[in-house]
Amino acid sequence: MAVKDDIARIQSGIRNPLDRRAIGAKQLVAVIGDSPSRYSKSPALWNAAFRALKMKTVYVALDVDDDRLQDLIAAVRESGRLLGLQVTVPHKVAVMKHLDAIDEKAAKVGAVNTITRMEDGRLLGANTDGEGFVQSLLAGQPGGAAPLIESLSGINALILGAGGSARAVAFALAERLEQGRLLISNRTHESAASLAAEIGKSHANVEAIDEKKILERAPGVELIVNCTTKGQGGIRKNGAGITTLEPYSALGPANPAGLTEDGGPEFYRACMSASLADIEANNRASWKLALSIPLKAGFYDLIYHPEETVFLRHGRLTGHRTLNGRGMIVAQAVEAFCSHICRDALRRAGMDNPETRAKLLEVMAKAW
Structure with missing residues (x-):
């Protein structure tokens, strides 16, 4: 999908406008929910982590109505720039039927808060809230x-x-x-x-x-x-x-x-x-x-x-x-970052290790 069409389709599935930085980014991670753009701390935490690790990735908040969730997930599946999503209320249960696979923990819990997009477009659901x-x-x-x-x-x-x-x-x-x-x-x-x-x-x-x-x-x-x-x-x-x-x-x-x-x-x-x-x-x-x-x-x-x-x-x-x-938001974000959404990127960069986790815990806590 062309970059321009890619952004246009994502924008059509959300209520809040994407800013210039998100539109120009080569890689994106996002949080989806009813109105995360109004209150979510996740963009500040994740963007601080990306800066600390020198990753050219931008994290954005997407306000998604229930009746637009399926369309947005379809847009994410086709977008090569999306590494993954975090999911907040009220979509943690509803989003599951739109995914290709759910890990064992999320299946048992019956809710997903983390979605990783694979290179072939498959979407994998996980849950880091409990941890x-x-x-x-x-x-x-x-x-x-x-x-x-x-x-x-x-x-x-x-x-x-x-x-x-x-x-x-x-x-x-x-x-x-x-x-x-x-x-x-x-x-x-x-x-x-x-x-x-x-x-x-x-x-x-x-x-x-x-x-x-x-x-x-x-x-x-x-x-x-x-x-x-x-x-x-x-x-x-x-x-x-x-x-x-x-x-x-x-x-x-x-x-x-x-x-x-x-x-x-x-x-x-x-x-x-x-x-x-x-x-x-x-x-x-x-x-x-x-x-x-x-x-x-x-x-x-x-x-x-x-x-x-x-x-x-x-x-x-x-x-x-x-x-x-x-503390829960920070800890689950680090787990989602290191074990799911950015795991492959960390492995390629030789940063998939306990030291990176400890660094991200500190960086995200300070970014709060």
Whole structure:
């Protein structure tokens, strides 16, 4: 496919315009999702890594609607300049049917966050979320902070959510809790039950609980992980229009009003006004629950924008240790870079080694 046609087809599958640097690049890597151009840190991390390794590659964010996903993947398949993709919400599950192969870990998780394009155009799916989560949880954080959890062996954990990221986290935890118990709660209980049943085929001590049971069961856990979008900054779609979930905590129910117009200077004010009663109810429920959870429990939020969500703030102010998703994003990005999307390029350059991984961890953490 000619370069001009190549870019035109990619552009036709996304909402945000490609910039001049991306259009002129000989090699591209991209993140696809609903609106990663608004919030994703991945371009800054990956582009810093490319500069550090002197690779002439550009990383871009692509905003992709559900009904354009198939067309975009087809364009990526035919584009010789795309090395691969990272995938974020809400496409981690939906994208799988458009790929040529899925590795064992991603198939078990049932979600893909990394796609490698082979030279013949085949697209291979993988999932690095679970590995990134565990590394960020157990390793010291950038700046010398102590790990949130010293060991996962024997602890009880609660996961909030049952989507693509939650699936990766749930399987990663189940493999390491040993005699500990894994609880999964989701707004739609059937989704939590389905995930628990899948994990239960290979790991014992997994249970789905209704949201109404969280207050009863949470005091018995040592780790709570938010894998929902409650608390995430930015604008999101809901059944009634568009809204924001930033004022909400993952520890309470959220039923925000939807507005019909996007992005004006009064948008957030209008959202707060329309959803004020619901936000207040959510925050009261969250405070009550946070106060009931023993101090030994750690609060982990996969969200990194804002850096401190309502969930994490309530955890911190009730004396708990807290951690956001920054470390996970960095760790999973390094895994995706070295083991999947850029693996062949690193091998050709003689840089496929532990030293490169360590360098990229440092470079990406600083680029945050």
